[in-house]
Amino acid sequence: MSNTNVAAGALLAALTWSQIAWAAPPEPYKVTDELVAAATKEGAVVYYTSTDVQVAEKLGAAFEAHYPGIKVQVERAGSERVFQRIGQEYSSGIHNADVIETSDASHFLTFKDQNWLTPAVPEDVAKMWPERDRDPDGLYAAFRATLTVIAYRTDMVKEQDAPKTWTDLLDPKYKDKLVKSHPGYSGNVMTATYALSQLLGWDYFEKLGKQGVMQVQSSTEPPKVLAQGERPIQADGNEYNVFILQDKGVPIKAVYPPEGTSIAYGNAAILAYAPHPNAAKLFYSFMFSQEAQQLNDDFGGLRSVRPDVKEKSNRTPLSQIKLLESDPANVRDAIEEIKQKYEEYFGT
Amino acid sequence: MAHSVDTDQLMGDKVTTAALSADSTARRHVGRLDLSTPLFLLLATVLCVLVLLPLFWLGYYSLTTKSGSPTLANFVRLFNDATIRRAFLIALSMALSVGLFSCLVATPLAWLVARTDMPGQRFVRSLVTASFVTPPFLGAIAWAMLAAPNSGILNNIYRWAFGLDQSQALFNIYTFTGLVFAVTCYSFPFVFTLVANAFDKVPSDLEEASAILGGKPGTTLRRVTLPMVLPAMLAGSLVAIVQAFTMFGSPAILALPAGFHVITTKIWSFFQFPPKLDLAAASAVPLLIVTMLLLWGQRWLLGRRGYTVLGGKSGTPRRVKLGNWKWLAGAYVLLILCVTILFPYLALLKVALTHNISEPLSWNSLTLHNFHFVLFEFSSTRLAIWNTLILGLSTATIATGIALVVAYLVARRAAPGAAFLGVLATAPIAIPGIVLGVGLFLAYANPTFGLYGTLWILLIAFLTIELPAGYQQLSSAFHGVHPELEEASRILGATRLKTLWQITAPLLRTSLIAAWCFVFIGTIRELSATVLLTTAQTKLVSVIIYDLNESGDYGAIAVLGLLLLVVSFTVVFIANRVPVLGGAPPRSGG
The missing domain is CATH 3.40.190.10 (Periplasmic binding protein-like II)
Known part of the structure; x- marks a missing residue:
């Protein structure tokens, strides 16, 4: 019994505990x-x-x-x-x-x-x-x-109709057209959710939650969902799978909003x-x-x-993209809140 | 299930030879110690550890604080958390709908197969069994390939056939209805088997009486036959409800994209780091209680079905002549088989052989890329297949062995308190996989046992989960074996175990093989406990399919899924053929 408690205790007390001061890098x-x-x-x-x-x-x-x-x-x-x-x-x-x-x-x-x-x-x-x-x-x-980007199928959405900014995604015309990955699974999206909640407020996610998004887990999946043709636009997902699919000839394109892109x-x-x-x-x-x-x-x-x-x-070279940097220590403090708010707005 | 029905017919020709050969060998062992009491104690201990230990830890964690003092705080949190309540209610309504639809689909099918002159009945029965071999999570993924609103193959065909634009869709699998549908596809065999057996046993004299008194076939069916199979319908539906309620894979695959949780996926989410083990344990308790209530209801119903069984042997069942209705019947059967087996398997095959699911099929689009990736590049494949096979074979063998001995001790009342063993062997059926997973993790992952990360913890989990299936098969089979033969062997000096090994086991051969196959298949398709207990070194095919689903790698899933199906079917086929195991030609579907 005590052993189990020790294990559980170690498991649960994990986040706040630090003891060794590192002398110097090897x-x-x-x-x-x-x-x-x-x-x-x-x-x-x-x-x-x-x-x-x-x-x-x-x-x-x-x-x-x-x-x-x-x-x-x-x-x-x-x-x-x-x-x-x-x-x-x-x-x-x-x-x-x-x-x-x-x-x-x-x-x-x-x-x-x-x-x-x-x-x-x-x-x-x-x-x-x-x-x-x-x-x-x-x-x-x-x-x-890894960048977390908006992306769309160029053969299904015309360039002028494609979202240009994060808040464009709240437009009613994109209802039931979006796919999005989950911060409780993907580190990219956890970081991006933190960055965007700082930039745009939770209000943005609350509205996005009403857009009928298809919720997938990994940030590698939205580009694949686009390639399957299941949804034409990714509300978030990683950039590198967009590139991989582009190289395979899938008509798909990343968008770097002027507000910034989470890295x-x-x-x-x-x-x-x-x-x-x-x-x-x-x-x-x-x-x-x-x-x-x-x-x-x-x-x-x-x-x-x-x-x-x-x-x-x-x-697009990294140097030409406006980046949203997140301090890992702040992300760590916000994880529980992000998960809880996310479930409130998106259901899972 | 299908096998045990035949056991007593098969018995006749084997009985004499088995008894004679046993007679001569048994003589040589006169005076050996009868091991049944120590064996009883051993089994009782093993079963207690298997079943009660994880439940104890579940209760302990749900009722204590992190420092170990008693509290009800976890349950207070549970009832105040709207997301947990919602997940629980959704799961319950999903399960009830699955039960209802399983019953509506399975009953006519069972009637057609058991009580009409429809051709190909044996074939249909074995195909329904095949849909049992399909893991539900694989079926759910296949249905996502078929009926996703935009990329789903069936929706594409629909739009193409009617010249509709992309906004039109016939099906959307990522909905509550879609989930109910996908789960029903792989839960209805539970109802089918029970109801078909009940139809087989309905005494024809009552139906004849109704016919003589002027009842039309429809009236007879409605007022005589159906009331007699009603308990089986309800009992089967309850099994389907329990299965659906405790299922993890299909909801994780279809409900999460739709944006809702069921209770099992919610419990799984508590394991995200840092894990909320106390809350996971507490949420498992209501799941456990509801499952127990449902099963208690099922037992109560089956206990009342006495009157169908009593008249069971009074003549062969009457078969209704379908006439021209046979076309409608055929279409119905075909539809069900397409929906549960043919379409999903074809979808997997198509996705395995192409780059992209929505790509039209043509010679140019065919590729072996996915096979190459899974077999040569993906480093988890070999280990996972190996682990799956080892665990499948060892769980099937050990669980069948334990089930055989327990069923024997219970059926022959060979030791005082033997009935208690039967209860223990059946009890795990009331423990949902994910609940057992949580319990086992709490019980064995600690440094005392250190079993987490080894195949042992998975073996323990599978033994516990699958024991009831094996036990139920064998205990029903024991009713068909006359104790006289065993008594003869005992009088001639054989011990109980010797008798069990030399007389009873050979007589039960078909049931043993059926039980073994059941446990094997059950192990292969287990995901809910596995997903909590697996590590990199103890990966199973079910878990890597689940992982790949979370990153949307359909091509690799399709290949692995097909591989899993081929392996399962091969093992089941071999088990029915191998001479050592009896060598009887398979009586598939009988």
């Missing part, structure tokens, strides 16, 4: 032959991620091609679901995961407070990552950046009790390599904070 590490040998001996790396499953598996395959003999096991779910899983697992003393990545930056504050992460700074991160895109104590760094930094980290510590280090370092970051951009449509990644010419 020395950056290189990929050495010894590291590769030790990693190959471990043979596998388990990667918990919220990146679209096809993109994440591509990253895994690229890694496997470099380091034959190390299998990448990709476990994909929405950011909030990954958060739930790792929380359930670590609170129960289960240590399956080696590397974790979600698009809700506030999670990494919690992980850090819980001492669930291993400090590790790959050489490339030390050299090229802007200071604001990595943890000062060397526990995590931004693996990707979410998808951090990655090595877990404290990684069952394959060396493979984890190797994979973690590979994630920030030029090759992996370029692959994220080329195949995955993701934005990178790495300066030498070339963006595809047909995409």
Whole structure:
């Protein structure tokens, strides 16, 4: 009985508890032959991620091609679901995961407070990552950046009829035409809901809730719903799946409203009790390599904070988009309120 | 279910040989210790742990604060939270509608199959069983492919056929009605099986009496036959209601996009980090109580059906000649089979073989991309299939074994208090999967057991969930076995267990295989407890399908779904054929 309570207590007291003051970030590490040998001996790396499953598996395959003999096991779910899983697992003393990545930056504050992460700074991160895109104590760094955008089917909605701003979505003509993802599942949408509730007030969501939106879970899904033709416009959803589908020839286009577009930094980290510590280090370092970051951009449509990644010419450059930045600490404080308000306005 | 009906007919030819061979082997073991009492104690302990421990933790968490002192605060919160109340009421009205429609659909079908001269009756019965093999969550996804208002295949065909524009739609699956429909498709077999069995047993003499007294066939049906199967109709409907009320997958797939919760999805949402375990436990309690009440009602109804069974053997049932009505009957049967099996399977096949659901089908649009992704790129596939198979096979074997011994001890009153075992083995039927999942998580995820993250916790969950199905199959089968043969074996010196193994089990072979298949299929299609108890290393196919649904990867879902169906059908087929298990030709649908 007492054991269960201890577990539950640890699980529930999670959010406010911090004890270790980090001295300094560890020395950056290189990929050495010894590291590769030790990693190959471990043979596998388990990667918990919220990146679209096809993109994440591509990253895994690229890694496997470099380091034959190390299998990448990709476990994909929405950011909030990954958060739930790792929380359930670590609170129960289960240590399956080696590397974790979600698009809700506030999670990494919690992980850090819980001492669930291993400090590790790959050489490339030390050299090229802007200071604001990595943890000062060397526990995590931004693996990707994801925008949450409006998008529409260009063959079903004429350009002049398409929504241009967030508040355009409240127009009665878009009733029953919208699809939207859920902040209780997607970290991008959690961040975007925070940003827009700050910018436009909850009033905006209350009205949007009356527009007959089709409610899906992952922010990867609205672009796919558009591609199926189930709905012509996404009220929110991620930008990278729009790009992926554009590359496949689907007539679909992202909109960057003048009020601003929410950006979410998808951090990655090595877990404290990684069952394959060396493979984890190797994979973690590979994630920030030029090759992996370029692959994220080329195949995955993701934005990178790495300066030498070339963006595809047909995409609006990040520098030309007005961005809404959210402080992860503020998002973390608002999560419960966001979930509760969201259920009130959207039903789930 | 279909198998147990046949057990006693099959018995005749096997009885003699089995008894003779047992006779000679049994002699050699005269004087062995009779293990039935220790076995009874062992089983009682195992069942108590399986059933009572999770319920204890559920009660404990719902009634205590985080520091462990007693409180009713969780229940106060529960009743004051309008979103929980709403979810509960929606779930209840959904379940009642499912019960009603299942009954309306299944009863005419059962009548056609059992009491008319409609051709292909065996075939229809086995296809209804096939719809039982289809996991409801897969059916729900397939129906989302078919009847989403804009991209749904049926709506596209409808618009194309009548030249309508995009704003017109025939169906919208993302509604309350749509949910009721999709759940009914996979709940009506419960009513069908019970009602068809009842129709099989209606004594023909009463119907003949009615006919002789001048009753037209319609009058006889209405005033004699239907009243006698009414208890079975109600009992079947209650099973369908319970199934729908406690279902997690289909509502998660169809209700959430429509913007409403049912109680099971609401409980699941309490597990978002940081989990509200106390509130989850408290919300599970009303779900548990309502389920128990429904099942108690069902038991009460079945207990009253005595008069149909009593006359059960008085002659073969009269079959109504359909004449020209057979075309209408055929159309009705075809419609049901299309809706529950043919259309969904075709939709899965179409989506598996194309890039996009709304793409018109042509040679150019065919692709193996989805198969390639699932089989070669998606790293969860192999592990999930492996885990699913291991758990399916071991749960089926262990649960059937326990059910056999329990059913024997209960039927032969082999130990004092044996009836208690029967109650324990049936009790889990009243525990909704998600409630059991919450209970098991609370009971075994703590450091003392540390079972979360292993296949063991899933095995425990599946054993608990599936035991009632296996037990009910076998305990009804025991009624068809005459104790004389067992007594003969005992007189010749065999112990109870020896007798069970050498005499009873072979006699019950078909029922054993049926029970085994039932448990296996039940395990494969379980999602509600699984979704709470699974981890990366213990993924099951049902859970990865659920995960993929949340990110809208229909192509991969379709491939995995088809794979799951092929594996299920293959295992069921093999189980019915393997010589070791009896080698009798399958009596499918009989």
